[in-house]
Amino acid sequence: MFFRPAILLAAIAMVLFGLLSVVIAAPVPPVEDVKALGKTFQDLRAVNGHFDGGEFNEDVDAFNGKKHQTMQKLAKAFNKAGVLEATIETTMGRSDKIPAQVMKELKGTEPEMTINIYKYMVFKWRGYHDYLWFRVDDRTHKVVKGDWYHALE
Template sequence: MPSIVRIGLLVQALLLFVAIVSAVITPEIKTSGLEFQQLREVKGHWDGAEYNPDVDAYNGKKHQLMKTLGEHFGKFGTLSGDITAVMGRPDEIKKKLDHLPVQGRFFVYKWRGNHDYLWFKIGSPKNMVVESDWVTMADIPPEIQQAGQEYQKLRQIKGHFDGGSWDDDVDSPQGKKRQVMDTLGSYFGQNDTLINNVVQTMGEADVNCDSVGGFVTSDYEGCSVGGAGAYLVYKWRGFHDYLWFKRSAETPSKVVESDWFYAWE
């Protein structure tokens, strides 16, 4: 038998073994699944109802159950049927998540509406989990969320570098916009920050680029609005000076590096 065929059979056998091992569902996991399915029927603050600590609170019952289930079923090779058997049908099945540049098949289970949710990327044709993670704002400190709100207001103001009049708040190196962007860049520039947390806090990037390091415009080669480039670019003073976040090549849902580009003019 040719060696390449033997290798292929070994890989298939290994995948089957992984799937069998990952499919072990303990009584505790079954119980967690039943409790989760009961709580997902309860409407909380993010579903338009009154605040309910069981479903809305960080580390509340629903959050804890979903973390337990996410850790168990998020392992590579878990069968999608095992997830649905315990957790029920996903709230949504998407072809693409906003913070990931790749398409696929994603099972989405909501914790707090669309504000925070758990996802599983399902591969084909084996219907196995390839990757899993959270989209959540829960761990972002209030002061960072507030800085994000200030930035989103200030980015609407046209200053000198956007064709408007000089405005200290947005144009000055000591201005409010520069300060809040510094705060956000320092916080989100840490390794393993979720891209989605950047976008939910700061809004969509002005452009996404394949590379940075010079003047950028929306029609610059390798850049596009809402694209899937490796770099998320946020303007300070037009594209004269900007803040960028680089996606991880291995895990595109996370930030691997961040820095400023300055024109020094």
């Protein structure tokens, strides 16, 4: 059987555009929901749970507690290439201070390159024991990658 290169390229392009439309159509929480999640996160962030020197608090310390679930939803909304750093900061507040050891671990996840173009945003769930992080391109101020860090004891 014989295919013309132009027809083959057109067929491949159609498949790729079809796949891309599925990715683009992935559900994103409505802006109002993200704002409400951000408010909830900031309220819970102000509570000192067990990992921040306070008493154990089910809402902020427990796996699948209110803070954990809120952060999971925010991670889903923001852990996409191209999300603006300012959008995360407006919603979740400023990044927690990043200790040297945590920064070393984050930099260890970077692709190899000769210049440093990344900065990081970290949001503690249970102190620096478990946290959500975003790698931001310092030139464009857009998310490149994000993920959870879990101590997994």
